[in-house]
Each structure stands twice: as structure tokens, then as C-alpha cells.
Amino acid sequence: MIHSVDLYSKNRIIKVVNILTTGEEMTKYNKSEAELEAIFQQKIDSEQKIEPKDWMPEAYRKNLIRQMSQHAHSEIIGMQPEGNFITRAPSLRRKTVLLSKVQDEGGHGLYLYSATETLGIERSELISALQSGQAKYASIFNYPAQTWGDMGAIGWLVDGAAIVNQVSLQRTSYGPYARGMIRICKEESFHQRQGYVIMMELAKGTPAQKQMAQDSLNRFYWPSLMMFGPHDSESAHSAKSMKWKIKRETNDDLRQKFIDQTAPQIAYLGLEHPDKDLVWNEEKGQHDSGEIDWEEFYAVINGNGHSNRQRIQHHVKAHEEGAWVRDAMSEYKQKKLQRKINAETAA
Numbered sequence: 001m002i003h004s005v006d007l008y009s010k011n012r013i014i015k016v017v018n019i020l021t022t023g024e025e026m027t028k029y030n031k032s033e034a035e036l037e038a039i040f041q042q043k044i045d046s047e048q049k050i051e052p053k054d055w056m057p058e059a060y061r062k063n064l065i066r067q068m069s070q071h072a073h074s075e076i077i078g079m080q081p082e083g084n085f086i087t088r089a090p091s092l093r094r095k096t097v098l099l100s101k102v103q104d105e106g107g108h109g110l111y112l113y114s115a116t117e118t119l120g121i122e123r124s125e126l127i128s129a130l131q132s133g134q135a136k137y138a139s140i141f142n143y144p145a146q147t148w149g150d151m152g153a154i155g156w157l158v159d160g161a162a163i164v165n166q167v168s169l170q171r172t173s174y175g176p177y178a179r180g181m182i183r184i185c186k187e188e189s190f191h192q193r194q195g196y197v198i199m200m201e202l203a204k205g206t207p208a209q210k211q212m213a214q215d216s217l218n219r220f221y222w223p224s225l226m227m228f229g230p231h232d233s234e235s236a237h238s239a240k241s242m243k244w245k246i247k248r249e250t251n252d253d254l255r256q257k258f259i260d261q262t263a264p265q266i267a268y269l270g271l272e273h274p275d276k277d278l279v280w281n282e283e284k285g286q287h288d289s290g291e292i293d294w295e296e297f298y299a300v301i302n303g304n305g306h307s308n309r310q311r312i313q314h315h316v317k318a319h320e321e322g323a324w325v326r327d328a329m330s331e332y333k334q335k336k337l338q339r340k341i342n343a344e345t346a347a
């Protein structure tokens with residue numbers, strides 16, 4: 001009976017509804033799987049959004065769950081390096097700005113987990129996959145934040161790289177993901193701006209402050225380029241994701257945009273560019289740049305970066321310490337439902 005379902009079994013009902021819809025469509029239109037797939041692709045090609053109850057190929061659903069949940073994990077794990085600096089911010093104003101930025105990241109994670117749940121998976125399964133190392137999160141968060149300058153570099157470069165990617169994801173084919181991205185991008189723009197302001201203050205400050213800004217830029221520049229993923233030729237998911245319009249631009253194209261937008265920002269700060277091979281290519285109308293250290297990238301995404309273990313341990317600890325909140329919420333929900341059932345029975 002619907003009255004007695006909790007949040008998780010409610011998701012199971014959504015799953016059942018999806019299956020029924022599929023069955024209904026097949027019977028209603030007398031369509032084979034291949035025909036339904038052709039209709040689905042046609043919808044995508046004509047820029048219509050796919051919504052949770054629409055028919056979708058299983059591989060599309062799985063690929064979306066993979067990307068969206070990893071995106072959610074990145075937002076949540078990404079709270080750690082900056083969260084660590086809230087108590088060390090140099091002024092009350094900086095503390096409040098950083099605090100609200102970190103809270104925003106938590107909010108982004110929650111929108112994305114909710115959007116992923118519309119695909120018929122439980123949040124607890126997603127969290128288990130993160131904690132067991134089965135699901136990835138953005139490589140950048142396995143680098144330690146060491147100085148206040150890193151708060152500038154993270155806001156400017158990490159949120160900056162995320163925006164370049166997420167602006168294109170506002171047009172992703174799955175409705176709940178696309179709508180989530182619109183709000184997230186607005187908030188990320190403020191994040192990027194606050195990071196750049198920190199860098200401007202340091203770069204125009206004392207020689208020691210300028211050196212701090214340079215050091216943060218040097219450490220975060222290359223890992224920010226890695227956020228866009230492997231070269232297109234090495235990217236396992238790109239071809240399918242581009243066909244299904246889950247991704248609207250390729251890893252290399254987005255990375256190039258970020259390189260081009262960042263070069264004048266570095267020059268404005270009066271800092272040295274960390275890529276000594278960077279040159280403007282007049283013919284292409286873009287920069288040519290040096291090669292990323294791919295060995296480092298693969299080591300980090302496979303669990304061997306500087307902070308991988310620490311990030312997951314911290315997540316597990318926070319999750320366990322928060323168990324009482326989840327228990328209290330489900331008890332309260334149960335109580336409310338029981339009250340409703342009693343009132344209905346009495347009426």
C-alpha cells in the first residue's frame with residue numbers, strides 16, 4: 001500500500017512506473033526495442049529533452065547514472081579542500097564568503113543526487129559506490145589545499161574549469177540534469193569571481209603574497225586542465241555520450257576553451273604562465289599548449305593521488321556521524337504517515 005512506503009521504496013515505485021511505461025509504449029505502439037530506440041534518437045536529434053518517465057535505452061540510463069553520480073560526488077568531496085580553510089580565512093568577510101561557497105557545493109551535490117535518483121537508483125547505492133572506490137569523483141580534489149592562495153586558485157581555476165564544462169551541460173539531453181545545471185552555473189560564476197578576487201588581492205599585494213599566488217597557480221593549473229578528462233582519442237564514453245547529447249562538446253574542445261580564457265586572466269594578474277610551451281596560434285585562433293602529465297592523471301583517478309584515501313576516510317566518518325539525522329528523518333516520516341493513516345481510518 002502506498003501509505004507505508006518510505007523514501008527508498010518510493011523510488012522503487014518510480015522504477016516500476018518506468019518499466020510499465022516501457023511496456024505500455026511497446027504494446028500501445030506495437031514497437032520493437034529497435035523502433036523505440038529510433039524514436040528516442042530522433043527526439044534527441046531534434047533537441048527534445050528526455051524526461052524520467054520516457055522510454056530510454058538501458059545503456060543511456062546507465063551512462064547518465066555514472067556521469068551524474070560522479071558529478072554529484074565531485075561536488076560533495078570538493079567541499080573538503082575549501083572546508084578546511086573556513087577557520088583559517090584571513091577576515092570575517094572572507095570567512096562568510098568561503099562558508100557560503102562551500103555550502104553551495106553541498107547544495108549542488110544534493111540537486112545532482114536527486115536528479116540521479118529520477119533514473120531509478122537509490123542514493124544509498126550511489127554513496128556506497130563512492131565509498132568503495134567503484135565510482136570516481138573529479139581528480140582535482142585529490143590535491144591538497146595548502147595556503148590561502150589555494151582558495152583563490154580553486155575558486156578561479158577549478159570552478160572556472162567546471163563552468164566551462166557545465167555551461168555546455170545546460171544543453172544536455174536529460175531534462176533533470178540540464179535544469180540542475182542552469183542553477184549550478186549561476187552559483188559557480190560567483191564562486192569563480194570570489195576566487196579571482198582573492199588572486200587579484202594577492203597578486204597586487206606584497207612580494208610574499210604575490211609569490212603565494214604564483215605558487216598556487218603553479219600547483220593548480222595543470223590539475224585543472226585534467227578536469228576535462230583524457231584526450232578525445234582516449235575517452236571511453238565520449239562517442240556514445242556525444243551521440244546521445246549527454247555531452248555537448250568533447251573533452252579536448254572544452255579544455256581548449258579553458259586554456260584560451262585563462263591565458264589573459266593570468267597575464268592580467270601579472271603572474272607567470274605555468275605552461276612554458278603556450279603560444280598563440282594565429283592561424284587556428286587559439287593557443288597551442290604543452291602536454292599534460294597523463295601518468296599523473298591516471299594515477300590520481302585510479303586512487304593514488306596525494307589525498308584520495310584521506311578524502312574517502314573523511315566522507316565515511318562524516319556519513320557515519322550523520323546516521324542519526326537520517327534515522328530521525330525516517331522515524332519522523334513514519335510517524336507522520338502513521339498519523340495520516342490513523343486519521344483516514346477514523347474518518
Ligand code: BYC
Pocket residue numbers: 066067070071072074075076077078079105136137138139140154158159162163165226227228229230234235236237238241247251301
Ligand atoms: N577526474 O570517457 P571519459 C565542482 C574518468 S565539481 C576523475 O572521457 P566522460 C566543484 C571518467 O569518469 C564539478 N575521473 O569520461 C566542486 C571515466 O571513468 P569511468 C565536476 C575522470 O564521463 C567543489 C574515465 O575517466 N564536474 O565544480 O565521458 C568545489 C574515462 O573518461 C576525470 C563534473 O563532474 C577526472 N577529471 O568524461 C569546487 C562534470 N576525467 O566512469 C568546484 C560532469 C575522466 O568509466 N562530468 N575521468 O570509471 C563530465 O563532464 C564528464 O564525466 C568528464 C569525463 C568530462 C569529467
